[in-house]
Amino acid sequence: MWRVVVSLLLAWSFQTALSQLECEQVDRCSCEMTDGSGRINLHALAHPNNLYRIDHSIFTFLYSPCGAMKNVNVTGECNDATSVCQLFKEGGPGYNYGGADSARFSVDPDTKQVRISYKHNANNITRVSNVNLVCDPGQREKALFELEWAEPLLLNFKLTSVCACPGGCMAPAVTCNMKDSCTCDMSDGTGAINLHPLDNPWAPLRSSHLQPDLGRNFTYYYNPCSGFSFTNTMCTNVSTCQVDTEAQLFYALGDVAPQPNPDVNQENGSVTFHYVNTEDTGRHSDIRLICDPDQHVPEFTSLGEPSENFYVMALKTRCACPGLCKDDPIARKARYLEWKASNSR
Incomplete structure (x- = not known):
């Protein structure tokens, strides 16, 4: 009987390992799906001088995938190394919610949702932002950037684009x-x-x-x-x-x-x-x-x-x-x- 139990456990462990989908990071804005479906490549969405922007309630959120944002004329933490920035609409300092070099890809084991996460540490405070990548083959002209929810020190966004589809958006060669x-x-x-x-x-x-x-x-x-x-x-x-x-x-x-x-x-x-x-x-x-x-x-x-x-x-x-x-x-x-x-x- 114990041999049957062990065999079942081994089979379950093997099946679980196979089902753990990942997106292996290639660089800070692309990753390769382990199921062979292709590469998610956000390079074509990189516009560090023309940021994705959300005006929401009392805050404005800025996002620059792939590279750090450029020429951000704000005080505070949002400098030339920042990918995600939170600003007060009425002025005041900007808060860095993640540097470009901190970008990490992951896959939610339950929903299979691919996301890219950023973080910033300063004065013993860690701010984190997550960007869920939503595949939409019809979203070709410009990616749709939306705020999903926010809480202190944590922001969650959604980026909808054909580039979030594995193999759907191969950027031209960088020169x-x-x-x-x-x-x-x-x-x-x-x-x-x-x-x-x-x-x-x-x-x-x-x-x-x-x-x-x-x-x-x-x-x-x-x-x-x-x-x-x-x-x-x-x-x-x-x-x-x-x-x-x-x-x-x-x-x-x-x-x-x-x-x-x-x-x-x-x-x-x-x-x-x-x-x-x-x-x-x-x-x-x-x-x-x-x-x-x-x-x-x-x-x-x-x-x-x-x-x-x-x-x-x-x-x-x-x-x-x-x-x-x-x-x-x-x-x-x-x-x-x-x-x-x-x-x-």
Whole structure:
């Protein structure tokens, strides 16, 4: 008898595991349904400069899926990292009910309703907002954003759209459109990747790398925006340079400006700048930008020469994150004066 009971329990557990539908997070506004029905993709709804808005009772609610809201002219907690904001209609501070980076997908085990949740912690207070994603193939023009109910520190909304249907709304490929030699605008509205604060032609970023087949070290240099020059070498007015430290040979790996179409990884949003040295025989290089909001000091790493005359480097910095960095001419002048002072001693 006990064997029958155990078998039934195992069968029930197995069936329960199979029935636990999930939506596995891909990024902060898309997830993949585990039943194979497809991906819920909200990228097409990202309009951080044109927010979803609800005027309700004494409050106004603002929502920016995918990316943090931009240019929110309010006081209080609703800054450039916020996805959900609550405002008093008559003025006063805004309250952050969830940052863009806090977005998490889940599925209600009873209703099978997919929702995306946000939270914000400040002064030992946690505010939470939930957005239930309602699939409606007929809601194609614009998503319908509604308040379901609210209580202190908890907001519940409903977002109705074809994009809430698995496989129903595949956004176009995200691109980053070059504005100048070191700034590009993300087409999904998340902001600009701006490397201007890293521009320092007097002290370019550097990294050493051991080339296994040659058995010796090379040093790689990189400076975005305005490039740099090593006097009386091939590395004059370039963005990237390889130096054979043993033989003291210099090889230019890229002009100051990158190629006009950076690559954008469609899974994680990372951007790669491509550089070509038009004055040499085919040498070119890639700079892989790695977004890390906490990386205030840039980390530059050479990854070597994966194929002949092609060089790869990685740059981890908060300035590789859309919208986090802006040009600062005053800081740039300060870097120059610091360099000038150090060279006059």
